[in-house]
Each structure stands twice: as structure tokens, then as C-alpha cells.
Amino acid sequence: MPTLILRKLRMGKHRPKRRPKLKHRFRKANRPKTRNFDEPAYKAWRKEVYKRDGYKCQWPNCNGKGKVYAHHILIWSKYPGLRFSLNYGITLCYKHHKQVTGKEEDYVRLFSEILLQKLRKKDANNS
Secondary structure (H helix, E strand, O other), rough: OOOHHHHHHHHHHOOOOOOOOOOOHHOHHHHOOOEEEOOHHHHHHHHHHHHHHHOOOOOOOOOOOOOOEEOOOOOOOOOHHHHOOOOEEEEEHHHHHHHHOOOOOHHHHHHHHHHHHHHHHHHHHHH
16 A cells, blocks of 8 residues: 555544644734844943943842843833833842843832932932
8 A cells, every 4th residue: 555545544533733824923013012132222221221230230238140131120111211211220130130020010119219329329429
């Protein structure tokens, strides 16, 4: 018997069904709004946040070593007008960035107080 017929007999009713094509999922209108990490404005914002925070995690009493992340205090996708505002960014280590991501609204007050203290300290030094 030819192999094609044998294959059909073996699979019988358990032949895998073909999945429908989901072209509509990838249309431009249905794509999620994602950030472009290579965008010049985003790179500049991130660099300024790092510079302001001294490339250190700003979490109270954190001595985290290693990579730091420029984190948006308010959710990036919900507040497009504040995306590149220096006042809405803070530097966090991996541990704290992971802890905060997805729960940004719970930490807005803490981060605002941290940045306010930093601003007051800077003003006191300039006076």
C-alpha cells in the first residue's frame, strides 16, 4: 500500500484539525501600544533619569548592585502625556522593579515622596 493511504488509516478520526488563520489579530488597529526602546526621546528620558538618580536604586535602604531600570512612576500606556517627563521616572534595581511592575498605582505616593526629598536636598545644596 502507498504510504499516504497507510498514514490516513493510522490517524483515522484523530487527525489534527487545522487552526483557522488569525490575520485579524495582526492588523495595525489591533496591535497593542508598545514602547520603542530605540526611540530617541525614550533613550534621552532614560538617560536623564539615570543621571539624576546617580545610576542607583532609589528604593529606601536598597544597596542593590547590578543593572538598574528607569521605571515610569505612572503607567506608561495610560499616561502618554507624561511618558518623557523627568518627574515621572525613577531608577530601580531588578528586585524592586519586578516588585513594582504591574502595581504602579500602589507606589505612586512612595516614589513621589522620594523624588520630593531629592528635590528639596538639591535646592538646599544650591542655596
